[in-house]
Amino acid sequence: MSEELVVRRISNGTVIDHIPAGRALKVLRILGITGEEGYMVSMVMNVYSKKLGKKDIVKVEGRELSSEEVNKIALVAPTATINIVRDYEVVEKRKVELPDRIEGIVRCVNPKCVTNAPREAVHPSFRVISRKPLKLVCEYCGEYLTEEEVIAQLAGT
């Protein structure tokens, strides 16, 4: 069944397409969308896709997400496409692109890193030093975070 038939068309907002199947909830989580914001959010999982076989799609009505907000989902959905919809038409389409820095979202694996200390005024932050395979380096302690570690951490969410 086509996703068009599953989810109503939106007049204005953002469609995040080509999310690897099963990752839509992680995408919402990374975006910090909980549903309590008030705007309409719909999501389809495991729909047929020519490019990916199966994919997930997230649609956010009434909000145009900026690249900055959306790019961090590249950690779990590097294939995603961002479509900005105005008046029912796609007016802008861009690929997500992993930013050079990642703040929050994942933790440092070094137990002696200050970002793992409870109750301190600090959030984990990383510099991206390789995209394929993904490799991050902690800006506080210099420890590496590998792709497998990132996926493992986000799988638990």
Place this chain on the structure above:
Amino acid sequence: MSFRGKDVLSILDFSRNDLERLFRIASSRFEGDELKGKVVALAFFEPSTRTRLSFETATLRLGGGYIGFDAVQGTSIAKGETFSDTIRMLDAYADVIVVRHSLEGAAKLAAELAEAPVINAGDGSKRHPTQAMIDLYTVWREKKGIDNLVYGVLGDLRYGRASGSFLRALNLYSPRKAYLIAPESLRPKEELLDTLRMPWEFADLEEVLPELDVLYVTRIQKERFPDPAEYERVKGSYRIDAALLKNAKEDMIILHPLPRVDEIALDVDSTPHARYFKQAAYGVPIRMALLREVVP
């Protein structure tokens, strides 16, 4: 670059020119009262003798005063106050904050929270920039330069912060080669190896000793070995004595961040190779120069 008001978090925040200037100030036997009326906070969340005393001495020699604490007993951290809150408090009292902490990245966090400049006096197992400055300064003075020399770095290269800081610091120069001499389980992590910009190689001490211009020795702690038998087996290969040094270049110098236990035999002290006491003494002029340059 002016250091005034700047944080000193990693040796790599400095350029060769910056260090050169610092070294020239340190060797000019300057005296002064540049810190008159200034307060230096010595926030030692982890115990230290040498580093703390040399910062105190440097402060007093420049006419400054200091406040602070050693380890966490006797402060409200023992009562559960966070590191962040302690730093904010010191920031309100002092003109510069010197931080020693067991957590990695603690100095960077302090620098984000404090208006006053923060000097990292060792955080976690990787960074100890003022020690690296002293080490480089010792080579600079004793060998009349840092480039084109063959270095041996021996000991715990995995958890030891002095060795890691020294190796990182060498990245600012052009050593001919660095030999890394460590038991397999104490070799540096790939995070460090990836950053090395000079030719380097793992090596055996006896094999490379005749080539070395500088031998940087650090302690191998027994506690680092899961198996004590393994420690007993390897420790002999990382011990320096006068007999061994017969094979070294005449002008090869030995550095050690101290304290040493038995990795350098006492009979080495009276050889011309031993420079570790000088190195320790250089801790004061280097920290004087740094404080003079950094304190706003």
